[in-house]
Amino acid sequence: MTIDNDANEILNKTIAVSIQFGSIGQSRKVSMTGVEIDADKARLSLSAKILQCKEADAIRSLFTEIRLSLVDSRRGLLLPSLFKRGVYLVPIASVESVDSILKDGKGRLSELVENLVAVYPERINEDRQALGSRFSEAHYPSVDALREMFSISWRYLSLGASSQLQSISASVYADEVERVRTECVSVGEEIKATLRGAALALVTSMHERLAGFDAKGKPRIFRDSMVTNLLDFLNTFEVKNVMGDTELGNTLGQMRDLLNGLTPSDLRSHDSLRASVATQVGKIQESLASLVTTQNRKIVLPD
DSSP states (O other), X not given: OOOOHHHHHHHHXXXXXXEEEEOOOOEEEEXXXXXXXXXXXXXXXXXXXXXXXXXXXHHHHHHHHHHHHHHOTTTOSOBOOSSSTTEEEEEXXXXXXXXXXXXXXXXXXXXXXXXXHHTHHHXXXXXXXXXXXXXXXXXXXXXXXHHHHOEEEEEEEOOSOOHHHHHHOHHHHHHHHHHHHHHHHHHHHHHHHHHHHHHHHHHHHHHHHHHOBOTTSOBOOOOTHHHHHHHHHHXXXXXXXXXXXXXXXXXXXXXXXXXXXXXXXXXXXXXXXXXXXXXXXXXHHHHHHHHHHXXXXXXXXXX
16 A cells, blocks of 8 residues: 655655653642632632742743744744644754754753752742742652653654554554555645745745834834844755745745845845845745645734
8 A cells, every 4th residue: 555645755754753841830729718809719719930030940941942943933943743742743854953952952951950959948938938828838849859840851753654563454554554644644734834834924024124114204123033034944944845845945945045145234234225125025925925825824924
């Protein structure tokens, strides 16, 4: 039994990875006793935030940094999947880079956790003062348990039907092949739609800033990130374009040629250059919008 081309693109060019982040929850339910409100207390709940400190913030920031480097639609290395929460597709060419990011993050996490452990008693005392009668020692695990709560774990998964299953039951294997085919086709459509939508959002944002004016009639101010975000996307596109979306690739090739050698300061310093680039970006935006429309998907653009 064979699998069609779209499904084969997924199976041959990607591998699945399951990524999990472990942390301590920072919200704790506390008693409503003594709280005077004009409502049925049985329908309400009161919570306390614990460990609101720079050491815990540093761990949250690390998790955010890792997620952005992996799944951010502009520069992330991973592709969306429809399998389950926390499971992504890794283009084969990006496997070593993804693994390096996760290993580095795990090492950095160990250091940050030890920073929190070193001041843990002090931070508990600060919470005792801040939370008053709502403070509870039961909300704070032991040091050993605290260490165990923080983690970054991952494992790579096979997407294809198990060859072992084929030797067990031909009919069950056939059903599994069809399930894989259907899921991979859906994932392929999602990947194309995600890349097209991300490209449109970035180009639209650039066009609005380059062609727009503020309330005083002056050209809109823009940050360097307007250009660098788009360049980040262009630099990762070829690797992430596992479905071989030539229409999107050709349109982004025009964008790449337009930005070649162009800097944000050039656009700020030369009005005629800015106007010319804005016009060309507008044409590319229209091309991308037509690609997104053909996907029959609603893309939410940034404000």
